[in-house]
Amino acid sequence: MNVGIDKISFFVPPYYIDMTELAQVRNVDPGKYMIGIGQSEMAIGPSSQDIVTYAANAANKILTDEDKKAIDLVIVGTESSFDESKASAVILHRLLGIQDFARSFEIKEACYGATAGLEAAKNHISRHPESKALVIAADIARYGLNNGGEPTQGAGAVAMLISSQPKILALSDDTINLTQDIYDFWRPTGHAYPLVDGPLSNETYINSFNKVYNRYSKEYQESFGDFAALAFHIPYTKMGKKALQSVLPQASEQDATRLLERYDESITYSRRVGNLYTGSLYLGLISLLENSTALKAGDKLGLFSYGSGAVSQFFTGILQSGYEKHLLKDYHQALLLQRTKLTISAYEKMFNEYVDYNKTTTFNDELPFSIAKIEDNIRFYHN
Ligand code: CAA
Numbered sequence: 001m002n003v004g005i006d007k008i009s010f011f012v013p014p015y016y017i018d019m020t021e022l023a024q025v026r027n028v029d030p031g032k033y034m035i036g037i038g039q040s041e042m043a044i045g046p047s048s049q050d051i052v053t054y055a056a057n058a059a060n061k062i063l064t065d066e067d068k069k070a071i072d073l074v075i076v077g078t079e080s081s082f083d084e085s086k087a088s089a090v091i092l093h094r095l096l097g098i099q100d101f102a103r104s105f106e107i108k109e110a111c112y113g114a115t116a117g118l119e120a121a122k123n124h125i126s127r128h129p130e131s132k133a134l135v136i137a138a139d140i141a142r143y144g145l146n147n148g149g150e151p152t153q154g155a156g157a158v159a160m161l162i163s164s165q166p167k168i169l170a171l172s173d174d175t176i177n178l179t180q181d182i183y184d185f186w187r188p189t190g191h192a193y194p195l196v197d198g199p200l201s202n203e204t205y206i207n208s209f210n211k212v213y214n215r216y217s218k219e220y221q222e223s224f225g226d227f228a229a230l231a232f233h234i235p236y237t238k239m240g241k242k243a244l245q246s247v248l249p250q251a252s253e254q255d256a257t258r259l260l261e262r263y264d265e266s267i268t269y270s271r272r273v274g275n276l277y278t279g280s281l282y283l284g285l286i287s288l289l290e291n292s293t294a295l296k297a298g299d300k301l302g303l304f305s306y307g308s309g310a311v312s313q314f315f316t317g318i319l320q321s322g323y324e325k326h327l328l329k330d331y332h333q334a335l336l337l338q339r340t341k342l343t344i345s346a347y348e349k350m351f352n353e354y355v356d357y358n359k360t361t362t363f364n365d366e367l368p369f370s371i372a373k374i375e376d377n378i379r380f381y382h383n
Contacts, residue, residue: 001126001164002164002165002170002320003122003126003129004122004162004163004166004168004170005160005162005166005168005171006132006161006162006163006166006167006168007062007067007159007161007167007168007326008158008159008160008161008168008282008285008286009058009059009061009062009158009159009328009332010157010158010279010282010332011054011055011061011156011157011159011335012043012054012154012155012156012273012335012336012339013043013045013049013054013156013339014045014338015043015339015341015342015347015350016042016044016272016273016340016342017042017044017341017342017343017344017347018040018041018341019033019034019039019040019041019042019151020033020034020040021344022042022151022344022347023151025344026146032151033151036238037151037152037237037238038236038237038238038241039152039236039237039274040271040272041271041272041273042151042153042273042274043156043273043274043339044347045140045155046350047353047354047355047363048363048364048367048370049367049371050082050140050371050379051076051080051081051082051088051138051139051140051157052088052091052092052095052379053369053370053371054138054156055076055088055092055136055157056096056368056369056381056383057157057367057368057369058136058156058157058159059092059096059134059136059157059159060096060368060369061159061328061331062159062161063096063134063161067132067161069099070130070131071098071102071131071132072099072101072102072128072131072132072133073102073120073121073124073133074089074093074098074103074104074105074133074134074136075089075104075105075106075107075117075121075133075135075136076088076089076092076105076106076107076113076117076136076137076138077107077112077113077114077115077116077117077135077136077137077138077278077279078106078107078108078139078277079108079110079111079113079277079278080138080139080140080141080142082379084189087104087105087106088106088138089104089105089136090104090105091379092104092136095369095381096134098134107120109307109309109311110186110277110278110307110308110309110311111139111233111235111277111281111305111306111307111308112278112305112306112307112312112313113137113278113307114135114136114137114278114279114281114282115278115315116311117135117136117137118135118160118162119313121162122162122171125162125164126164130164132161132162132163133162134159134160134161134162135160135162136157136159136160137276137278137279137282138156138157138158138279139156139275139276139278141153141154141274141275141276141277143193143194143196144192144193145348145352148196148198149194149196151236152235152236152275153274153275154270154273154274154276155273156273156276156283157279158276158279158282158283166320167322167323167326168289168320168323168326168327169301169318169319169323170318170320171317172315172316172317172318174216174219174316175314176212176213176215176216176313176314176315177212177313178208178211178215178310178311178312178313180204180208180310181309182200182204182309182310183197183200184196184197184200184201184204184309184310185197185309186308186309201308202242204310205233205235205243205306206242206243206246208306208310209244209247209306209312210243211312212313213302213304216302216314223251224250224256225252226300227259227300227301227316228258228262228294228295228299228301228319229258229259229263229265229266229288229295229299229301230259230262230263230301230302230304231266231284231285231288231301231303231304232281232284232303232306233280233281233304233305233306234266234270234275234280234283234284235280236270236274236275237267237270237271240266240267240284240304241260241263241267244259244260244263245260248260258294262288262295265287265288265291265292266284266285266288266291267284267287268287268291269283269284269286269287269336270283270284270287272336273336278307281303281304281305285301285303286327286332289319289327290328290332291329295319297319297320297321298318298319298321299319300316300317301316301317301318302314302315302316303315303316355374357374358377359374360373360374360375360376361373361374362374365382367382368383369381369382369383370382
């Protein structure tokens with residue numbers, strides 16, 4: 001039985017900044033952000049929008065009434081949760097109108113959470129092929145203003161409908177996982193921003209990719225020639241490229257050229273959005289599928305998921321016949337085009353907006369599923 005991604009969509013906040021302008025204000029050579037880090041634009045949202053807002057908008061775009069009756073599992077992967085107990089998946093279950101007899105929960109392991117969710121959904125659908133599962137990756141990547149992590153922020157969500165008749169990508173069973181107890185990026189309870197050892201995080205990401213990819217090739221006797229493309233977790237677009245380049249000396253010139261070309265197609269959207277944390281791999285996958293004309297049904301894709309701390313997974317999928325007809329390319333490109341560009345001072349003001357969740361606060365945001373009101377520390381959403 002095939003189990004995999006039946007539908008997939010992303011949503012990002014309606015504001016962004018230009019990275020050249022940020023570099024100028026920070027007295028940094030724009031080449032560092034544009035080329036060295038590889039980011040052109042960065043998404044930012046106001047305090048009336050949160051991970052539930054982005055997740056609901058992403059999922060609402062792909063779900064039909066029939067899907068909502070068939071879904072019996074809702075999983076949110078996030079490291080930007082705003083409640084230590086109640087899962088955002090429970091709020092989403094109601095906002096999206098999914099039938100009552102479903103299981104809803106949240107998974108955390110840095111940027112790996114949604115991949116753990118995808119695995120859980122795949123196992124569930126394998127046992128219950130008549131049902132469907134909704135997996136959402138939603139995050140707001142924040143490091144603070146005027147520091148090394150600032151150009152690698154971003155926000156948004158990716159929603160995936162998992163079924164036993166996937167129209168886009170059938171997920172294979174062959175996967176390699178790796179766990180290493182490392183402090184490269186972590187956010188202790190109560191900290192607004194993560195603590196980061198940037199160089200260690202880059203090094204661990206690259207080493208982890210080498211370890212899982214090489215073990216995969218050995219265990220399943222596959223090589224670069226078997227993959228039409230590799231998709232990476234993309235904290236910033238240069239990161240995945242560095243990891244890919246680190247293994248390419250083992251590849252033929254033809255394979256290396258193909259994988260680098262596909263990599264460039266996979267970063268088109270991330271370059272304009274920034275880091276989605278656990279959604280970044282899946283934003284990269286959407287970008288690859290929607291912007292590559294070289295891919296075709298039957299092609300095998302390799303996916304590298306990385307969550308600091310650190311958990312990694314290399315897994316694979318097969319593109320399904322007619323997959324291109326089920327992508328939302330025009331919608332996604334319009335979503336990026338319709339955003340409003342902020343000046344750097346407007347971005348800083350939005351970034352520093354303070355909300356006291358203990359006080360009743362109302363918002364006038366017209367975005368669907370944005371926060372309408374906060375009362376008694378409960379968020380009420382427009383829907
Ligand atoms: N023109 C072109 N390139 C330039 C340049 C210029 N004028 N000036 C600098 N550069 C290049 C540098 O040579 C460097 O390239 P290489 O990495 O290829 O050597 C690149 O720009 C970045 O420069 P620095 O290393 O000096 O940048 P930095 O010290 O300011 O920090 C960072 C970069 C570590 C990524 C930092 O932004 C950070 O800590 N980000 C958050 C952590 C992160 O994203 N880590 C990624 C792996 S962890 C992960 O994946 C999980 C996750 O999502 C967080």
